[in-house]
Amino acid sequence: MNREQLIEIVREQMPEKRWQHTLGVMETSVRLAEQYGADPAKAELAAILHDYCKYWQVDEQAEVVRESGRDLEVLEYDKQLWHAPAAAWIAEETFQIEDEDILNAIRYHTSGRPNMSLLEKIVGLADYIEPGRDFPGVERLRELAATSLDEALLAGFEGTIRVLLDQRKIVYPLTLLTRNDLVAKLNM
Amino acid sequence: MNREQLIEIVREQMPEKRWQHTLGVMETSVRLAEQYGADPAKAELAAILHDYCKYWQVDEQAEVVRESGRDLEVLEYDKQLWHAPAAAWIAEETFQIEDEDILNAIRYHTSGRPNMSLLEKIVGLADYIEPGRDFPGVERLRELAATSLDEALLAGFEGTIRVLLDQRKIVYPLTLLTRNDLVAKLNM
Numbered sequence A, B: 001m002n003r004e005q006l007i008e009i010v011r012e013q014m015p016e017k018r019w020q021h022t023l024g025v026m027e028t029s030v031r032l033a034e035q036y037g038a039d040p041a042k043a044e045l046a047a048i049l050h051d052y053c054k055y056w057q058v059d060e061q062a063e064v065v066r067e068s069g070r071d072l073e074v075l076e077y078d079k080q081l082w083h084a085p086a087a088a089w090i091a092e093e094t095f096q097i098e099d100e101d102i103l104n105a106i107r108y109h110t111s112g113r114p115n116m117s118l119l120e121k122i123v124g125l126a127d128y129i130e131p132g133r134d135f136p137g138v139e140r141l142r143e144l145a146a147t148s149l150d151e152a153l154l155a156g157f158e159g160t161i162r163v164l165l166d167q168r169k170i171v172y173p174l175t176l177l178t179r180n181d182l183v184a185k186l187n188m
Helices: A003-011 A016-036 A040-049 A058-068 A072-076 A083-093 A100-107 A118-129 A138-145 A149-166 A173-187 B003-011 B016-036 B040-049 B058-068 B072-076 B083-093 B100-107 B118-129 B138-145 B149-166 B173-187
Strands: none
Touching: A003 A016, A003 A040, A016 A040, A016 A118, A040 A083, A040 A100, A040 A118, A058 A072, A058 A083, A083 A100, A100 A118, A118 A138, A118 A149, A138 A149, A149 A173, A149 B149, A173 B173, B003 B016, B003 B040, B016 B040, B016 B118, B040 B083, B040 B100, B040 B118, B058 B072, B058 B083, B083 B100, B100 B118, B118 B138, B118 B149, B138 B149, B149 B173
């Protein structure tokens, strides 16, 4: 399957608006990869697939996560988190992607994790700052991204945590561990 | 050893200002116990001992935690957290307190934990709102405490988390798990 065929299949999984978001994440991931010295082709491939399951029925997303036999603890948390590990499993099983770094960039694009790889950081940050995103603080993230991947990502995850605190929603513990890990490294 | 003898020994462990804080936590713990139906004597005993190790050298605090053989993960986090499990061990070993609820109220007074007991909540909240405390938001905690132990405690832990985010310091994961647990129960 070539790039264009894959893109057509991905596009069919989601409404047009979300597809435009995926295009934005692809473009931003490639740009960040070039800027920070990662492989642009890997970054683009992870970006193409990162939201593959986002508009599936949530019980289908859960089924895929269960089928994968890993990341099962995510099912005890918000449904918004399920599409990431589900898409990583689809990438591996349906599209035969074997590169662990690409799979992990898909798997952890929402929550992050401690010790994120460069590729994981790039796709996670691209998801926050792609041109279609418009939330309070996104401009600051884009400014930070120009000089520091880690500072931008930290600001992104902290923003997420603060919104969840404000909205009285559960904060996914892995997101806090990711934020703590970035703080520890940046404060060194 | 009677109450007065214990109080004299505790008083010798800390500067006068911290002793005044302990007196405030004792008074507030007794009041909250009476208000919310816990045992005032247990609440007072936990309060008397909760900061026993607070002004010890940090390496002595760490030594006591290691000696206890539990809560060892706390040693990977901020030193401000060590005095609580250290004091729980002193309460058990030096003062032969066997009541697990009292020991846990001491052990978790800083971080909380999911599924806190009534006594644990009381001592944890008293530590936030005793009359000597003066930080932004403390008056709101005192108001909430008049009607809901859980709402007041949630506001306390959330305040702690926000301050740590603002100060770019590590958030102890157990504090977030405690906050999530309170949110889940209050949102039911």
